[in-house]
Amino acid sequence: MFxxxxxxxxxxxxxxxxxxxxxxxxxxxxxxxxxxxxxFCSKQGKxxxxxxxxxxxEMEFKKKLTNWILSGNRNISFTIIPALEDxxxxxxIDKDKIIEIIEAAKYLRQIPEVLNIKILNPxxxxxxxxxxxxxxxxxxxxxxxxxxxxxxxxxxxxNGAITIEKPGIxxxxxxxxxxxxxxxxxxxxxxxxLPYERKMVTLTIMENLTNTLTAKRIINRKIPEKLNVKDAxxxxxxxxxxxxxxxxxxxKPGTKDDIIYNLPEPDSPLFAMP
Numbered sequence: 001m002f003x004x005x006x007x008x009x010x011x012x013x014x015x016x017x018x019x020x021x022x023x024x025x026x027x028x029x030x031x032x033x034x035x036x037x038x039x040f041c042s043k044q045g046k047x048x049x050x051x052x053x054x055x056x057x058e059m060e061f062k063k064k065l066t067n068w069i070l071s072g073n074r075n076i077s078f079t080i081i082p083a084l085e086d087x088x089x090x091x092x093i094d095k096d097k098i099i100e101i102i103e104a105a106k107y108l109r110q111i112p113e114v115l116n117i118k119i120l121n122p123x124x125x126x127x128x129x130x131x132x133x134x135x136x137x138x139x140x141x142x143x144x145x146x147x148x149x150x151x152x153x154x155x156x157x158x159n160g161a162i163t164i165e166k167p168g169i170x171x172x173x174x175x176x177x178x179x180x181x182x183x184x185x186x187x188x189x190x191x192x193x194l195p196y197e198r199k200m201v202t203l204t205i206m207e208n209l210t211n212t213l214t215a216k217r218i219i220n221r222k223i224p225e226k227l228n229v230k231d232a233x234x235x236x237x238x239x240x241x242x243x244x245x246x247x248x249x250x251x252k253p254g255t256k257d258d259i260i261y262n263l264p265e266p267d268s269p270l271f272a273m274p
Contacts, residue, residue, distance in 0.1 A: 006080040013106045019078065020099055030079040033068045040098070041087035047098055048090035055090030062101060062149040069108045070143070104154035111150055112166040113139050124161035126152075131211040136167045137219055198232035198249070199259055205231060206244040206261035213239065214264055231259070242266075 010016045010031070020040070023029055029040040038061065039050040049056035051064065068076065119125050119133045128147055142150050156162045209229065216223055227237045231246040238245040238253060242265065248257035 005082075008078055010076045010078055013102060016078075017099060017102055019080075020095065020102070023080070028081040030081065031076065032078070033076045036064070036068075038064065041090075042095070043087045043092065046092040046094055048087045048092060050088060050090065055088070057091055058093055058097070058101075059146075059149065061093075061098075062151040063143075065101070065105055066108060066143060066150050069105055100155070101151055104151050104158060107154045107157075108150055111139055111153070111164060114167055115139060116165045116167045117153070118163045118165060119161070120163060121161040124159060125156065129156075129162075131215040132219075135215055135219060135221070141219055201232040202246050202259050203261060205229065206237065206246070206259075209237075209244065210263060213244075217242075217263070217266075 010019075016031075019029065023040070023042050027042065029042070031038045031040070037051065038056065041048045041050065049061050051060070056064070114136050116136060117129065117133050119130065122130065126148065139150070142148060142153065153162070153164060157164055209227075213223060223239050225238055225240060227239055227244075229237050231237055233246070233249055233251065235247045235251050238247075242263050244261040244263065245253060246259040246261075247253045248255070248259050250257040
């Protein structure tokens with residue numbers, strides 16, 4: 001198709017998308033931003049992506065594209081080169097998937113610096129994202145995440161699974177409130193339980209708080225020492241140094257009767273985007 005390289009600048013997303021749709025298996029498409037580049041090698045309707053001589057995964061592509069767009073750098077150029085050899089080894093990504101990612105990337109600049117994720121269709125939302133629902137999340141947390149990208153959020157919103165909002169007054173309400181209503185109903189029937197059963201129920205209550213509290217710790221939200229949640233003995237549960245503490249049957253914190261539940265440590269694999 002081409003005998004010589006064709007060069008130009010990409011000034012908007014539609015131009016970028018039209019170029020990708022146009023490419024056949026006989027060309028390489030190189031996208032360059034400052035000193036970084038991505039090469040799209042077309043092969044039977046799919047792409048192998050290469051950056052700095054190394055294959056690029058789908059997630060790595062999303063991350064690199066996100067950084068380019070959020071940097072505000074509009075000096076993005078392209079080169080279309082005749083393909084003289086076969087594509088190198090790498091992960092094949094459908095052309096339609098690449099186009100879907102770029103379509104979603106158009107909305108990256110609309111995401112606020114601090115965002116609130118509201119889940120509309122839980123079945124289509126990854127578990128690792130659910131713990132962060134209705135939290136004030138700094139955008140940079142997702143920019144630097146290795147498991148989910150801002151482009152993933154845009155795709156989920158386009159598919160109607162979530163909405164991305166700028167936090168308002170309502171976001172100041174504690175995310176524990178929803179759990180509290182359920183727990184009060186459970187706790188109201190516990191007076192007749194034996195001590196061992198009450199301890200097991202208390203540990204279950206603490207375990208149910210793990211995801212919410214871990215999410216707050218990751219995004220550096222302040223957690224009060226005294227939580228507005230009660231154990232099976234009708235004591236308030238306390239948070240201290242990564243632990244949940246129930247005063248136990250004697251109702252006195254700091255005694256051997258305390259029930260202690262350890263939350264994930266910062267160096268634990270569980271202390272990450274769930």
